Amino acid sequence: xxxxxxxxxxxxxxxxxxxxxxxxxxxxxxxxxxxxxxxxxxxxxxxxxxxxxxxxxxxxxxxxxxxxxxxxxxxxxxxxxxxxxxxxxxxxxxxxxxxxxxxxxxxxxxxxxxxxxxxxxxxxxxxxxxxxxxxxxxxxxxxxxxxxxxxxxxxxxxxxxxxxxxxxxxxxxxxxxxxxxxxxxxxxxxxxxxxxxxxxxxxxxxxxxxxxxxxxxxxxxxxxxxxxxxxxxxxxxxxxxxxxxxxxxxxxxxxxx
Amino acid sequence: xxxxxxxxxxxxxxxxxxxxxxxxxxxxxxxxxxxxxxxxxxxxxxxxxxxxxxxxxxxxxxxxxxxxxxxxxxxxxxxxxxxxxxxxxxxxxxxxxxxxxxxxxxxxxxxxxxxxxxxxxxxxxxxxxxxxxxxxxxxxxxxxxxxxxxxxxxxxxxxxxxxxxxxxxxxxxxxxxxxxxxxxxxxxxxxxxxxxxxxxxxxxxxxxxxxxxxxxxxxxxxxxxxxxxxxxxxxxxxxxxxxxxxxxxxxxxxxxxxxxxxxxxxxxxxxxxxxxxxxxxxxxxxxxxxxxxxxxxx
Ligand SMILES: Nc1ncnc2c1ncn2[C@@H]1O[C@H](COP(=O)(O)OP(=O)(O)OP(=O)(O)O)[C@@H](O)[C@H]1O
Ligand SMILES: [Mg+2]
Numbered sequence: 001x002x003x004x005x006x007x008x009x010x011x012x013x014x015x016x017x018x019x020x021x022x023x024x025x026x027x028x029x030x031x032x033x034x035x036x037x038x039x040x041x042x043x044x045x046x047x048x049x050x051x052x053x054x055x056x057x058x059x060x061x062x063x064x065x066x067x068x069x070x071x072x073x074x075x076x077x078x079x080x081x082x083x084x085x086x087x088x089x090x091x092x093x094x095x096x097x098x099x100x101x102x103x104x105x106x107x108x109x110x111x112x113x114x115x116x117x118x119x120x121x122x123x124x125x126x127x128x129x130x131x132x133x134x135x136x137x138x139x140x141x142x143x144x145x146x147x148x149x150x151x152x153x154x155x156x157x158x159x160x161x162x163x164x165x166x167x168x169x170x171x172x173x174x175x176x177x178x179x180x181x182x183x184x185x186x187x188x189x190x191x192x193x194x195x196x197x198x199x200x201x202x203x204x205x206x207x208x209x210x211x212x213x214x215x216x217x218x219x220x221x222x223x224x225x226x227x228x229x230x231x232x233x234x235x236x237x238x239x240x241x242x243x244x245x246x247x248x249x250x251x252x253x254x255x256x257x
Numbered sequence: 258x259x260x261x262x263x264x265x266x267x268x269x270x271x272x273x274x275x276x277x278x279x280x281x282x283x284x285x286x287x288x289x290x291x292x293x294x295x296x297x298x299x300x301x302x303x304x305x306x307x308x309x310x311x312x313x314x315x316x317x318x319x320x321x322x323x324x325x326x327x328x329x330x331x332x333x334x335x336x337x338x339x340x341x342x343x344x345x346x347x348x349x350x351x352x353x354x355x356x357x358x359x360x361x362x363x364x365x366x367x368x369x370x371x372x373x374x375x376x377x378x379x380x381x382x383x384x385x386x387x388x389x390x391x392x393x394x395x396x397x398x399x400x401x402x403x404x405x406x407x408x409x410x411x412x413x414x415x416x417x418x419x420x421x422x423x424x425x426x427x428x429x430x431x432x433x434x435x436x437x438x439x440x441x442x443x444x445x446x447x448x449x450x451x452x453x454x455x456x457x458x459x460x461x462x463x464x465x466x467x468x469x470x471x472x473x474x475x476x477x478x479x480x481x482x483x484x485x486x487x488x489x490x491x492x493x494x495x496x497x498x499x500x501x502x503x504x505x506x507x508x509x510x511x512x513x514x515x516x517x518x519x520x521x522x523x524x525x526x527x528x529x530x531x532x533x534x535x536x537x538x539x540x541x542x543x544x545x546x547x548x549x550x551x552x553x554x555x
Contacts, residue, residue, distance in 0.1 A: 066465065067555060068465065068554075068555065069555055070555060088552075088555070089469075089470075091555065092464075092467045092468065092469045092470075093467065094467075095465065095466060095467035096466070096467035100465065100466075106458065106461075106462050106465075108458070108459050108462065110268060111266060115266060119266075119462070119463065119466060120466045120467070122265060122266065123265070123463060123466055123467055123468045123472070124467075167466075
């Protein structure tokens with residue numbers, strides 16, 4: 001991958017956290033509270049899992065970070081910017097710093113795998129030549145070298161998932177959110193896919209992965225945020241830094257090619 | 258151009274094709290209406306200068322012994338000319354020769370020997386300086402004292418009815434242009450809405466990955482402008498053909514009944530700008546529609 005080392009040696013403690021929830025509550029129109037007065041923060045460069053039963057509100061929580069909706073009350077800050085009060089026209093630039101793997105992929109039917117992955121770069125206004133180079137490299141890396149021009153409908157579920165992940169990481173976002181990114185693949189491939197997130201995390205991205213695959217989470221010693229009854233609990237090492245065990249697990253998973 | 262085209266790969270679905278056809282028809286109609294309005298306006302303009310700038314004084318012939326009567330009539334004409342020349346603001350006073358008058362009357366009376374002997378009224382044509390207006394009834398009274406039976410004709414009575422009619426026609430044509438523009442805008446808005454619906458998943462995704470509203474809108478503006486320009490260009494060509502055809506037919510008639518149907522260079526520029534206006538309208542309408550739809554998302 002063409003990612004270069006960045007920010008690794010700077011002192012992160014004095015910078016504002018990548019994600020900061022302060023007494024955030026959320027409920028839909030007439031529904032019950034999905035999140036009740038929750039507070040936590042994700043330091044820059046941290047790696048967390050977000051767990052909870054189906055319907056606990058994991059996707060809802062991610063949608064707040066990814067600026068798809070505003071909380072009903074409380075304050076949410078990204079990189080110290082209060083996004084709950086920020087004017088609407090500053091949000092696009094913040095969104096570009098947040099990569100998102102949708103639970104349902106949201107690939108565009110009429111665009112090839114390559115063009116799907118290229119979208120964030122097009123939005124950022126890169127030139128065609130550079131876009132092609134970056135995307136080809138990444139698709140090669142996730143093992144889709146032979147499927148670059150394939151339409152999503154002709155790809156298997158796992159391949160579609162890899163396209164969705166590639167699209168989320170192509171612009172090297174400062175925050176990477178993934179909603180059940182390993183839902184469609186067996187544990188071996190799931191571990192391989194996590195390699196990408198770990199790579200990105202090593203380069204400074206803050207990673208938050210929602211999953212209800214407790215088995216997978218247990219195999220890694222990464223800290224974990226658990227949603228239950230609209231409240232959030234922190235489980236595991238507080239540092240939020242990847243443990244040796246995760247590194248081992250990934251190495252054990254082997255190469256993607 | 259690249260800036261305007263936008264690189265977001267939102268495809269142009271069938272919506273722009275039908276938009277192109279509609280833009281063609283609308284521009285065709287608008288160009289014809291506008292051409293009609295401009296022709297009528299040119300006509301009014303010409304009539305107006307004629308009405309305000311000239312007078313015709315008709316001196317009735319005296320009767321009696323031909324030679325004697327003719328001399329009397331000539332004296333009347335001389336007196337009238339002298340009187341009129343005294344008035345301020347007169348540019349020229351011309352007495353139409355008998356040959357001119359006979360030529361004017363020939364279509365109605367023929368040129369036989371009998372007609373040649375008819376005593377004819379004499380005509381004095383008065384051209385006023387620009388902006389000068391004469392009190393016609395007063396002039397009429399003062400001239401009647403010199404030459405009995407004299408008639409001062411300022412064309413106004415004759416033309417004012419025509420001008421009202423022409424103004425109404427031109428207003429109607431402009432109203433039609435406005436209606437065509439309104440219908441076009443509504444069509445563009447609807448076509449844009451259906452394009453938005455067709456591509457909504459993609460637009461949502463582009464929004465989610467940080468595309469600015471105006472970048473998404475620009476893509477649709479480009480599609481709308483292109484459809485309006487190509488369709489409208491074809492409409493303009495067809496309408497121009499129709500105008501030339503009608504103009505040619507009108508010139509073939511060669512009669513005073515049909516007024517001169519001409520369009521100046523400026524008029525053609527105005528007609529040629531109709532597809533451009535249609536494109537600008539399409540840009541404004543798509544922009545408004547897309548931005549409004551996007552505002553519903555955070
Ligand atoms: N757009 C919405 N409008 C109304 N209610 C919603 C909406 N999205 C989610 N909900 C409700 O909010 C609750 C939490 O949903 P959410 O999708 O966040 O759960 P989740 O933890 O992601 O579940 P899963 O593990 O199955 O993906 C559910 O009860 C759901 O019905
Ligand atoms: Mg979910």
